Amino acid sequence: MIGITSCGYHVPFCRLERAHFGQAWNRRVGKGERAAIYFDEDALTLGFEAAQRCLEYVGNKKVDALFFASTSAPFWQRSTASFLAAACDLSAACETSDFGGSLRSATAALRAGVDALNSRRLSTLLVATGEVRDGQPGETEEEWFGDAGSAVTLGRENVLAEIMGLATYSSDFWDEWRRDGDAFIQTQASRFSTERGYQKSLIAVGKSLLEKHGVQAQQVAKVILPSPNGRAHGATAKKLGFQEAQILDPCFAEIGAPGSAAPFLLLAAALEVTNPGDLLLLLNYGDGADGVLLRVTEEIRKRPLSSSLSDHLSEKRLYSSYQIFQKMRSYYKHHQEAAELSNVLLEKEESQNVRLHGTLCLRCGTRQYPLTQVCGGCKNRDSLHEVPLEHTGRIFTFTRDHLYVAPDSPTIMSVVDVDQGGRLYLQMTDVDPEDVRVEDPVVLTLRRRKEGPTMHNYYWKCRPAR
Amino acid sequence: MGTTLKDQVAVIGVGCIKFGDNFDQGYEDMAAEAAYAAFHDARIAPEEIDAAWLGTYSPAQGHGKAAVSLGDALRLYNKPISRVENFCATGTDAFRHAVLAVASGMYDTALVLGVEKYKDRPGRGLAREGVHPYYHDGSTAPGLFALAATRYMHEFGLTRETLAKVAVKNHRNGALNAKAHLQKEVTPEAVLTAPIVAYPFGLYDCCPTTDGAAAAVVCRADLAKKYRADHILVKGVGLSVTSGRPFMDPNFDYLGFRATQNASAQAYAMAGITDPLKEIDVAEVHDCFTWTEISNYEDLGFVQKGQGAKLIEEGRTALEGDIPVNPSGGLKSFGHPIGASGVRMVYEIVTQLRGEAGPRQVTDPKLGLVHNVGGPGAVSCVAVLSQP
Numbered sequence: 001m002i003g004i005t006s007c008g009y010h011v012p013f014c015r016l017e018r019a020h021f022g023q024a025w026n027r028r029v030g031k032g033e034r035a036a037i038y039f040d041e042d043a044l045t046l047g048f049e050a051a052q053r054c055l056e057y058v059g060n061k062k063v064d065a066l067f068f069a070s071t072s073a074p075f076w077q078r079s080t081a082s083f084l085a086a087a088c089d090l091s092a093a094c095e096t097s098d099f100g101g102s103l104r105s106a107t108a109a110l111r112a113g114v115d116a117l118n119s120r121r122l123s124t125l126l127v128a129t130g131e132v133r134d135g136q137p138g139e140t141e142e143e144w145f146g147d148a149g150s151a152v153t154l155g156r157e158n159v160l161a162e163i164m165g166l167a168t169y170s171s172d173f174w175d176e177w178r179r180d181g182d183a184f185i186q187t188q189a190s191r192f193s194t195e196r197g198y199q200k201s202l203i204a205v206g207k208s209l210l211e212k213h214g215v216q217a218q219q220v221a222k223v224i225l226p227s228p229n230g231r232a233h234g235a236t237a238k239k240l241g242f243q244e245a246q247i248l249d250p251c252f253a254e255i256g257a258p259g260s261a262a263p264f265l266l267l268a269a270a271l272e273v274t275n276p277g278d279l280l281l282l283l284n285y286g287d288g289a290d291g292v293l294l295r296v297t298e299e300i301r302k303r304p305l306s307s308s309l310s311d312h313l314s315e316k317r318l319y320s321s322y323q324i325f326q327k328m329r330s331y332y333k334h335h336q337e338a339a340e341l342s343n344v345l346l347e348k349e350e351s352q353n354v355r356l357h358g359t360l361c362l363r364c365g366t367r368q369y370p371l372t373q374v375c376g377g378c379k380n381r382d383s384l385h386e387v388p389l390e391h392t393g394r395i396f397t398f399t400r401d402h403l404y405v406a407p408d409s410p411t412i413m414s415v416v417d418v419d420q421g422g423r424l425y426l427q428m429t430d431v432d433p434e435d436v437r438v439e440d441p442v443v444l445t446l447r448r449r450k451e452g453p454t455m456h457n458y459y460w461k462c463r464p465a466r
Numbered sequence: 467m468g469t470t471l472k473d474q475v476a477v478i479g480v481g482c483i484k485f486g487d488n489f490d491q492g493y494e495d496m497a498a499e500a501a502y503a504a505f506h507d508a509r510i511a512p513e514e515i516d517a518a519w520l521g522t523y524s525p526a527q528g529h530g531k532a533a534v535s536l537g538d539a540l541r542l543y544n545k546p547i548s549r550v551e552n553f554c555a556t557g558t559d560a561f562r563h564a565v566l567a568v569a570s571g572m573y574d575t576a577l578v579l580g581v582e583k584y585k586d587r588p589g590r591g592l593a594r595e596g597v598h599p600y601y602h603d604g605s606t607a608p609g610l611f612a613l614a615a616t617r618y619m620h621e622f623g624l625t626r627e628t629l630a631k632v633a634v635k636n637h638r639n640g641a642l643n644a645k646a647h648l649q650k651e652v653t654p655e656a657v658l659t660a661p662i663v664a665y666p667f668g669l670y671d672c673c674p675t676t677d678g679a680a681a682a683v684v685c686r687a688d689l690a691k692k693y694r695a696d697h698i699l700v701k702g703v704g705l706s707v708t709s710g711r712p713f714m715d716p717n718f719d720y721l722g723f724r725a726t727q728n729a730s731a732q733a734y735a736m737a738g739i740t741d742p743l744k745e746i747d748v749a750e751v752h753d754c755f756t757w758t759e760i761s762n763y764e765d766l767g768f769v770q771k772g773q774g775a776k777l778i779e780e781g782r783t784a785l786e787g788d789i790p791v792n793p794s795g796g797l798k799s800f801g802h803p804i805g806a807s808g809v810r811m812v813y814e815i816v817t818q819l820r821g822e823a824g825p826r827q828v829t830d831p832k833l834g835l836v837h838n839v840g841g842p843g844a845v846s847c848v849a850v851l852s853q854p
Contacts, residue, residue: 337603338599341599345599353600366716366717367716368714368715368716369714370601370714376709376715376716376717377716377717396617396720397613397614397616397617397620397720398613398616399608399609399612399613399615399616399664399665399666400662400664400665401604401606401608401609401612401663401664401665402661402662402663402664403590403591403606403608403609403663403664404604404605404606404609405589405590406604410662410664410665411604411609413604413605413609413613415613415617415713415720417716421716422716423713423714423715423716424713424714425601425602425605425711425713425714427603427604438616438617438620449600449603450599450600450603457599459600459603
């Protein structure tokens with residue numbers, strides 16, 4: 001049996017109410033909010049947070065491949081998957097691939113992953129996605145798009161949802177696109193695009209998948225479609241024969257349309273409300289369509305579910321204006337924080353800076369960071385071992401620093417004692433500055449730091465445990 | 467430890483310029499003014515100086531990371547000169563080096579010069595140099611000390627109201643000092659309602675960024691009378707370096723600074739001090755932030771850990787108290803040009819011990835203490851001075 005063994009999502013802590021777009025551009029807008037990155041987030045960091053949720057469940061020991069899918073990866077040339085593999089502390093022998101170019105990139109990665117598992121080349125695959133979606137300022141898409149990350153692991157053991165079948169449909173339809181060099185997504189959105197693009201492709205792939213497996217629409221527990229505008233998914237699902245109750249809420253009012261991040265995010269949401277034996281039909285659109293038919297297994301009952309998507313979405317900060325939303329998206333496009341970092345330093349320190357390894361002294365038991373040649377506890381040099389540090393901890397002390405130049409002052413600087421040992425000095429993110437206390441539990445997260453003249457750089461921050 | 471240098475070295479002259487936003491003075495202008503004031507005070511000619519130590523943390527623009535900035539400022543060439551850079555202990559450590567060199571017998575006289583020019587730099591606060599791109603990203607000087615203050619307050623229940631009393635005291639002293647950067651008194655209300663710089667520190671909990679220079683001339687104690695009858699003797703010095711990454715040290719309790727505890731223990735042992743609270747008559751300690759002064763009371767052994775607030779609450783460290791601390795106004799009010807500060811503190815203690823401090827003179831001091839700590843808590847240097 002091949003299937004989904006874990007899933008995770010990360011919706012940015014920050015949102016902008018759509019009403020602010022109306023105020024900024026003096027026009028009618030939709031209801032609800034869109035998810036919006038903070039200045040330190042991008043497609044890679046959103047994907048990392050989601051991947052981290054999967055690895056909390058399945059661990060990173062058995063993962064032998066990491067695929068990353070996005071239409072908004074931070075580099076045109078430089079593998080996000082390879083960086084994430086290091087950040088997830090996967091072995092250098094693992095397989096990494098990047099998928100992009102289409103909103104179908106996530107399901108394209110899934111299709112490739114299923115083939116690799118079927119061929120027995122891979123045993124456990126992590127597929128992460130992340131999207132930062134920029135519509136033309138002032139246009140409807142700016143308000144409809146959303147930012148998010150999602151991830152699944154695929155494998156043969158402890159499968160939560162078996163993959164029964166796949167289908168795909170290719171179409172060279174001009175719906176949304178971004179030329180090389182375009183800062184914003186181009187569209188010719190209209191009823192024509194919805195009907196001849198979105199609806200036509202999804203119905204084609206949905207029908208063929210159901211027919212191939214002899215499944216009637218009423219046998220499916222949930223049909224999962226990303227929605228470009230909060231409406232089109234419903235009409236399309238109904239044309240496929242589904243009833244309202246079968247259609248999964250695409251969270252358009254809370255997130256918006258998060259592109260390649262949508263399929264796994266919504267699949268994860270569906271797995272929170274389904275039971276063993278349920279059939280799920282996941283459809284994804286973009287220059288054609290992909291379909292995945294899944295059956296939920298008994299394993300779903302064993303999965304500890306500490307929080308749901310609605311819990312995750314309820315933890316948020318609403319940006320107070322359109323200007324702040326824009327500032328957070330563009331800050332690092334206009335501000336450099338550092339001179340170029342040397343690739344010698346980046347290579348030499350990868351295990352501590354990216355993999356978050358520290359030194360464990362076997363003599364006195366002190367875990368310390370960064371890697372050291374001499375134990376800070378007992379001065380011993382002979383019993384030192386490189387070990388991964390935990391990604392959770394507690395605030396030992398902190399300050400709210402208004403002097404440090406940052407796009408969102410004050411900067412919370414915290415000293416964090418990580419669980420099992422090791423102490424880190426980290427900026428804190430995704431938090432109300434007035435709501436930080438000594439001893440608060442935190443989670444480590446990877447964020448954009450030290451933007452250089454030609455490089456995007458990443459280092460750890462912490463955020464409240466949620 | 468080697469042989470003690472107690473009573474072997476004398477301070478025969480000191481000089482200090484007006485600290486502040488010295489927009490009309492460059493690095494060399496300040497260096498020359500302070501050095502020649504010390505030469506004049508010591509009644510010594512520049513060519514009689516055998517060696518010199520320069521305390522400068524951030525080299526002036528165009529001066530480089532060497533001792534040439536002292537040589538060029540004073541046109542003092544073909545002499546052994548070293549530049550010392552040791553975080554906020556830079557000035558006192560430069561003094562310590564000169565004292566050690568004279569005590570060794572290598573030189574009869576030495577100049578110590580501390581200079582720092584900050585107000586010709588762009589940006590806010592103290593420029594951070596030589597830091598790791600990630601590990602120190604987000605740190606500022608107030609932010610780093612605030613980490614300690616937050617933990618201390620969590621542990622001992624200290625409040626911002628008590629911190630404010632340090633600012634009020636030191637501003638009161640500074641208002642009496644014509645060379646201080648901020649010569650004005652502040653009220654507790656003003657301290658508590660000022661904008662936050664790095665919680666728990668507001669604007670008045672922080673020392674300013676200041677330009678300044680100070681100098682001292684030291685010589686062999688047995689030759690001191692040749693220059694001045696009322697010279698001051700060096701009783702002891704101490705320097706301690708601990709981790710510059712306290713925020714990554716899992717064994718650090720963040721309740722005070724080990725470097726200060728160690729450096730003062732060294733200096734006290736050399737000077738024969740066993741009860742610092744009783745024996746020390748006047749102290750210039752490193753009050754970069756209000757909390758630092760309270761921790762210093764403890765780390766310097768005046769009181770037990772956690773009891774520092776009592777000294778300020780009971781007024782014992784005020785000008786009229788039994789252990790006046792920072793009669794100059796301290797870094798808080800006098801200003802803190804890093805490399806100049808330690809030498810400026812030597813200037814203040816020498817002036818106090820000579821009884822020449824005017825309106826801020828403490829009553830009949832015999833033994834005085836100079837203390838710097840930086841890093842925060844990574845480096846501390848202490849010197850004990852006395853009347854002969």
